[in-house]
Amino acid sequence: MKTIHGGKGTRRNSNGRGSKAKTKAAMETLKKLYEGDLKDIYWAENHLIKVLPKMAKAADSEELRTAFTKHLSQAHTHVSRLKKVFAASGLEVGSKKCEGMDGLTKEGAEVIEDHAKGCVRDAGLIIAAQKVEHYEIAAYGSLRDLAKVMGLEEAAKTLQETLDEEAATDKLLSGLAETINQEAFTETEVMKEEN
Ligand SMILES: [Fe+2]
Ligand SMILES: [Fe+2]
Numbered sequence: 001m002k003t004i005h006g007g008k009g010t011r012r013n014s015n016g017r018g019s020k021a022k023t024k025a026a027m028e029t030l031k032k033l034y035e036g037d038l039k040d041i042y043w044a045e046n047h048l049i050k051v052l053p054k055m056a057k058a059a060d061s062e063e064l065r066t067a068f069t070k071h072l073s074q075a076h077t078h079v080s081r082l083k084k085v086f087a088a089s090g091l092e093v094g095s096k097k098c099e100g101m102d103g104l105t106k107e108g109a110e111v112i113e114d115h116a117k118g119c120v121r122d123a124g125l126i127i128a129a130q131k132v133e134h135y136e137i138a139a140y141g142s143l144r145d146l147a148k149v150m151g152l153e154e155a156a157k158t159l160q161e162t163l164d165e166e167a168a169t170d171k172l173l174s175g176l177a178e179t180i181n182q183e184a185f186t187e188t189e190v191m192k193e194e195n
Pocket of ligand 1: 045074075078136166
């Protein structure tokens, strides 16, 4: 009996150690996923810093230009905040090419290429910019959730600050779209009548 109990006890103990090791390994894997996604959005924000001035220059509407300029200054803030998030998570700052953001900004460049300066191009630029915002919202929301689950409260709080700003920018762009889409529609109607 003793042997059996001892055996069970040993097994239980070794299971305990095994599950602890498993938990640690799972946590490491999760942190790796989190780190990879942090590096991805860090690349994306830095990429936006390069792209947004081109979008602002290409916009015809002064309000839209202002929105892009504001987004540019936000992107600088978001890069600084991400550095804090890396530190609060015990990670080195790093960057990994974000294929998603690269593709979305290429779509924005296509709009500029395909349409002359005016309200139709502006309508297209808003679509491209909102796709960017939605990508950022998804990225920051997911990172905040991962940070929370890993007990990285400070990082989660900082990620939430940026997430709130992304949502506000998206709302601002939706507001601009209402006017600009209408203008673009009226312009096409006028062109139809002229032809
Ligand atoms: Fe951002
Ligand atoms: Fe943004």
